[in-house]
Amino acid sequence: MLKEFYAYLDKLLAYSRSIALLHFDMSTTAPKDSYPTIAKTISVLSGELFSLKVSDEMKKYLDYLEKEYSELDDIAKRTYEVCKKEYDMYTKIPKDEFVKQKEVAALGQSKWKEARDKEDFSIFAPVLEELIEYSKKFAGYLGFSESPYTWLIQQYDEDFSLTEVEEYFEVIKSQLVPVVEKVLKADKVITNVLDKEIDLSKNKEVANFIMEYLKYDLNKGLLSESTHPFSINMGCDDVRITTRYEKFIPSLYSVMHETGHALYEQNPMDSLRNTILSGGSSMSIHESQSRFLENYLGRSKSFINKLYPVIMEKFSEEFVGLTEESFYREVNSVNAGFIRVDADELTYSIHVLIRFEIEKLILSGKVKVNDLPKLWADKYEEYLGIRPTTLKEGVLQDVHWSSGMFGYFPSYSIGTAISAQLYKTISKEFDVQKAVDNDEVEKVLNWLKENIHQYGSLLKPKALVKQATGEEFNPKYYIEYLSKKYGELYGVEL
Amino acid sequence: MLKEFYAYLDKLLAYSRSIALLHFDMSTTAPKDSYPTIAKTISVLSGELFSLKVSDEMKKYLDYLEKEYSELDDIAKRTYEVCKKEYDMYTKIPKDEFVKQKEVAALGQSKWKEARDKEDFSIFAPVLEELIEYSKKFAGYLGFSESPYTWLIQQYDEDFSLTEVEEYFEVIKSQLVPVVEKVLKADKVITNVLDKEIDLSKNKEVANFIMEYLKYDLNKGLLSESTHPFSINMGCDDVRITTRYEKFIPSLYSVMHETGHALYEQNPMDSLRNTILSGGSSMSIHESQSRFLENYLGRSKSFINKLYPVIMEKFSEEFVGLTEESFYREVNSVNAGFIRVDADELTYSIHVLIRFEIEKLILSGKVKVNDLPKLWADKYEEYLGIRPTTLKEGVLQDVHWSSGMFGYFPSYSIGTAISAQLYKTISKEFDVQKAVDNDEVEKVLNWLKENIHQYGSLLKPKALVKQATGEEFNPKYYIEYLSKKYGELYGVEL
Numbered sequence: 001m002l003k004e005f006y007a008y009l010d011k012l013l014a015y016s017r018s019i020a021l022l023h024f025d026m027s028t029t030a031p032k033d034s035y036p037t038i039a040k041t042i043s044v045l046s047g048e049l050f051s052l053k054v055s056d057e058m059k060k061y062l063d064y065l066e067k068e069y070s071e072l073d074d075i076a077k078r079t080y081e082v083c084k085k086e087y088d089m090y091t092k093i094p095k096d097e098f099v100k101q102k103e104v105a106a107l108g109q110s111k112w113k114e115a116r117d118k119e120d121f122s123i124f125a126p127v128l129e130e131l132i133e134y135s136k137k138f139a140g141y142l143g144f145s146e147s148p149y150t151w152l153i154q155q156y157d158e159d160f161s162l163t164e165v166e167e168y169f170e171v172i173k174s175q176l177v178p179v180v181e182k183v184l185k186a187d188k189v190i191t192n193v194l195d196k197e198i199d200l201s202k203n204k205e206v207a208n209f210i211m212e213y214l215k216y217d218l219n220k221g222l223l224s225e226s227t228h229p230f231s232i233n234m235g236c237d238d239v240r241i242t243t244r245y246e247k248f249i250p251s252l253y254s255v256m257h258e259t260g261h262a263l264y265e266q267n268p269m270d271s272l273r274n275t276i277l278s279g280g281s282s283m284s285i286h287e288s289q290s291r292f293l294e295n296y297l298g299r300s301k302s303f304i305n306k307l308y309p310v311i312m313e314k315f316s317e318e319f320v321g322l323t324e325e326s327f328y329r330e331v332n333s334v335n336a337g338f339i340r341v342d343a344d345e346l347t348y349s350i351h352v353l354i355r356f357e358i359e360k361l362i363l364s365g366k367v368k369v370n371d372l373p374k375l376w377a378d379k380y381e382e383y384l385g386i387r388p389t390t391l392k393e394g395v396l397q398d399v400h401w402s403s404g405m406f407g408y409f410p411s412y413s414i415g416t417a418i419s420a421q422l423y424k425t426i427s428k429e430f431d432v433q434k435a436v437d438n439d440e441v442e443k444v445l446n447w448l449k450e451n452i453h454q455y456g457s458l459l460k461p462k463a464l465v466k467q468a469t470g471e472e473f474n475p476k477y478y479i480e481y482l483s484k485k486y487g488e489l490y491g492v493e494l
Numbered sequence: 495m496l497k498e499f500y501a502y503l504d505k506l507l508a509y510s511r512s513i514a515l516l517h518f519d520m521s522t523t524a525p526k527d528s529y530p531t532i533a534k535t536i537s538v539l540s541g542e543l544f545s546l547k548v549s550d551e552m553k554k555y556l557d558y559l560e561k562e563y564s565e566l567d568d569i570a571k572r573t574y575e576v577c578k579k580e581y582d583m584y585t586k587i588p589k590d591e592f593v594k595q596k597e598v599a600a601l602g603q604s605k606w607k608e609a610r611d612k613e614d615f616s617i618f619a620p621v622l623e624e625l626i627e628y629s630k631k632f633a634g635y636l637g638f639s640e641s642p643y644t645w646l647i648q649q650y651d652e653d654f655s656l657t658e659v660e661e662y663f664e665v666i667k668s669q670l671v672p673v674v675e676k677v678l679k680a681d682k683v684i685t686n687v688l689d690k691e692i693d694l695s696k697n698k699e700v701a702n703f704i705m706e707y708l709k710y711d712l713n714k715g716l717l718s719e720s721t722h723p724f725s726i727n728m729g730c731d732d733v734r735i736t737t738r739y740e741k742f743i744p745s746l747y748s749v750m751h752e753t754g755h756a757l758y759e760q761n762p763m764d765s766l767r768n769t770i771l772s773g774g775s776s777m778s779i780h781e782s783q784s785r786f787l788e789n790y791l792g793r794s795k796s797f798i799n800k801l802y803p804v805i806m807e808k809f810s811e812e813f814v815g816l817t818e819e820s821f822y823r824e825v826n827s828v829n830a831g832f833i834r835v836d837a838d839e840l841t842y843s844i845h846v847l848i849r850f851e852i853e854k855l856i857l858s859g860k861v862k863v864n865d866l867p868k869l870w871a872d873k874y875e876e877y878l879g880i881r882p883t884t885l886k887e888g889v890l891q892d893v894h895w896s897s898g899m900f901g902y903f904p905s906y907s908i909g910t911a912i913s914a915q916l917y918k919t920i921s922k923e924f925d926v927q928k929a930v931d932n933d934e935v936e937k938v939l940n941w942l943k944e945n946i947h948q949y950g951s952l953l954k955p956k957a958l959v960k961q962a963t964g965e966e967f968n969p970k971y972y973i974e975y976l977s978k979k980y981g982e983l984y985g986v987e988l
Binding site: 010011013014015017018021022025029030031032033034036037038040041044045048217218219220221222224234235237238240274 | 504505507508509511512515516519523524525526527528530531532534535538539542711712713714715716718728729731732734768
């Protein structure tokens with residue numbers, strides 16, 4: 001019976017992989033008039049997958065596994081839990097609404113892109129409205145009509161309640177916001193030579209260096225281009241990432257970020273490969289891996305020491321006079337900026353805090369869709385003292401809402417905080433920076449593989465953090481890390 | 495009921511589009527270790543599609559339509575026929591074997607590519623063997639165990655029997671082969687400046703010119719790269735083509751060829767768009783469109799007059815001294831060459847004849863897989879007086895067999911002959927070359943759209959030819975066209 005169950009899940013995997021490929025293709029390759037057809041195709045396959053998840057056959061397997069639960073091995077137990085959870089969820093949502101939402105969500109991205117290109121919010125607003133309504137409705141079906149946002153957050157992080165996320169952002173607000181304010185006031189002069197208009201096609205070669213350096217297996221992955229960088233997989237032998245070549249530094253740091261996601265998906269233990277547990281445990285754990293590579297490695301002195309010569313080999317004419325030290329300072333320069341994915345390490349979580357507050361307001365119905373551009377600008381003025389004048393710099397910068405992904409944003413900040421805790425733990429075993437200096441970056445990557453990647457989604461996020469670090473998740477390491485690093489860099493007491 | 499039937503077919507279309515995208519992705523984009531997973535995914539979805547084609551629900555619709563047949567409109571009638579035919583076929587083939595064949599066929603291409611790259615036939619031979627066995631087995635289930643090749647040919651051209659195809663190739667053998675021999679013996683000196691090693695990346699811009707000139711709508715299509723050029727579609731709003739940049743002329747003429755396929759798929763009449771009748775009538779009709787653009791337009795003096803300046807603008811340094819006249823002569827130079835897709839217009843059908851003869855031998859069991867490299871070389875020696883020394887130049891040059899496509903090749907030649915008949919018909923209405931000279935290529939393209947493209951697969955191939963040209967298919971126009979053109983070019987009596 002267990003064998004048949006796994007064979008049945010193989011079929012489900014074929015559907016989710018096809019759907020993933022359709023999404024990847026639409027974001028990177030497909031011609032523009034094809035979007036409605038692709039969206040339709042995604043919705044049909046999603047509906048078929050939905051049916052497979054709530055079928056009588058699935059019910060039969062779940063009943064059997066429930067009865068045999070105590071006899072099952074860990075993988076079967078967890079597989080049962082994941083399928084049971086989905087079964088319970090999907091049996092409460094009407095299939096036709098689910099399918100329709102998938103079509104709207106798949107098309108949303110093209111509307112978002114068009115609105116962004118034309119700086120016209122009204123192109124995107126109706127879709128956004130519709131997607132918000134679907135989210136509320138689905139949350140209602142699941143018993144969360146009072147707080148749809150609670151349900152949404154748990155779609156990405158099953159372990160976190162809204163209260164816990166609120167507590168987390170209280171820490172950010174009370175402890176990080178003052179630090180950011182102090183640093184932004186510090187009158188440290190940072191050179192700004194990297195942010196200029198140059199031909200970025202050579203960045204592809206630098207990107208190749210980065211991916212290779214970070215042991216991203218390109219026989220099982222690739223780098224493509226899209227409006228918004230992302231990673232996606234069709235199984236652990238096909239894990240793809242994208243970046244965009246708009247600005248020098250962000251185009252490269254997106255590669256590091258997405259490579260972090262890719263390594264997680266490429267490296268589950270053998271017994272999890274090509275199962276439904278092959279992927280990451282939760283989105284915050286996923287972001288802990290991407291943010292680890294992007295920041296704790298990517299913005300460190302030791303890594304810059306490896307990256308700098310590669311960049312100067314390609315861009316000696318463009319960046320005349322750039323030294324390793326000034327390069328290091330520039331990728332760590334703190335700025336009140338508009339764009340989250342381009343943000344420095346220190347202000348990053350402020351960008352997320354803003355989104356968290358806005359999403360809460362949207363989902364509680366306290367804010368109308370048409371008020372979002374202004375609300376967005378107000379929040380940026382409140383927290384960072386700047387006011388976006390374009391939609392591309394403002395409310396239309398992130399792709400998430402266009403595909404109905406409300407409640408994802410907190411994972412970015414919580415994930416970054418988790419990576420600080422991981423970094424602290426690793427540092428008890430060996431000096432990360434020294435490992436990089438000695439060309440032993442594998443030591444770091446292997447630690448992540450051993451302690452995080454290999455488990456796929458076998459362990460739940462909180463249990464995984466506990467097992468890896470020996471203690472519960474605690475954001476204090478994040479605040480400590482930032483205070484120390486930026487206190488030194490900016491010569492201020494934090 | 496009809497409405498529900500069409501909604502049901504929409505679901506089938508979602509599957510076939512997803513499968514098409516998986517194939518496109520595997521041939522153009524996917525990382526190499528992903529092939530087994532993609533092949534598995536293709537086979538699962540193919541199995542699901544198979545089930546939908548023979549389901550009780552399908553049976554219910556077919557029974558209803560059969561009863562109501564006389565009341566149906568033309569589209570419903572033809573849709574019924576197509577579905578009924580597939581129903582009758584698939585109910586005779588065991589699903590598990592069908593699914594397994596799809597997986598082997600999907601993986602076949604990567605084995606073919608590897609064998610080709612490593613010049614090692616043994617890498618490909620077992621897969622080829624397996625695919626041949628599947629073809630024979632399936633043909634047997636359909637009552638063709640005595641002549642599997644008959645059944646295979648009809649998978650691509652339902653209207654043609656093996657006997658008719660044999661009669662066609664008798665014409666080629668008795669009338670074209672002597673012409674080729676005469677021309678090859680003619681001692682006309684043709685300059686050969688285009689076939690040299692140059693940087694072909696600029697060809698992408700020339701390709702853009704060609705696609706634009708031929709009105710290929712790139713909002714509903716794109717050009718990508720693959721080992722073997724092909725066209726594929728995910729509906730008529732998403733019709734993609736590929737080429738390869740190995741040799742100057744072939745890389746561009748492949749674009750013309752594939753654009754011909756693309757125009758056919760992009761331009762069905764409104765009532766056929768996004769239905770199962772949206773695509774081409776048969777593979778020989780399809781090839782008549784691709785070969786028309788590639789040859790009757792592409793290798794004509796008038797088109798060369800448009801193409802030549804574009805090429806000289808990009809390649810003035812590489813092709814010093816190339817004149818319009820010598821360019822025209824070179825793209826029409828007749829050579830005994832190894833590669834079918836690079837072949838000139840005159841020898842082309844000899845390449846197809848060779849494949850036809852070999853396929854007949856394979857499917858009748860008279861030749862073993864391991865004897866194919868030698869048989870291939872022997873046939874080239876027999877018909878063209880040359881002997882390939884590598885597999886890439888020989889038996890491994892074409893992708894078709896690697897995905898189980900036996901019986902496709904004849905379409906190339908028959909399609910080319912059909913395009914001669916179409917050309918003859920158009921010429922009664924207006925002068926094609928003059929239209930191009932006067933920058934009215936739309937006149938030609940519109941004729942094809944009006945008479946061929948718009949019908950999708952509403953009409954069967956023979957009926958379509960009859961309607962478009964006023965008479966039955968007749969290869970004499972092909973022989974006449976070639977004799978006239980090459981007689982003049984080479985100054986020989988043909």
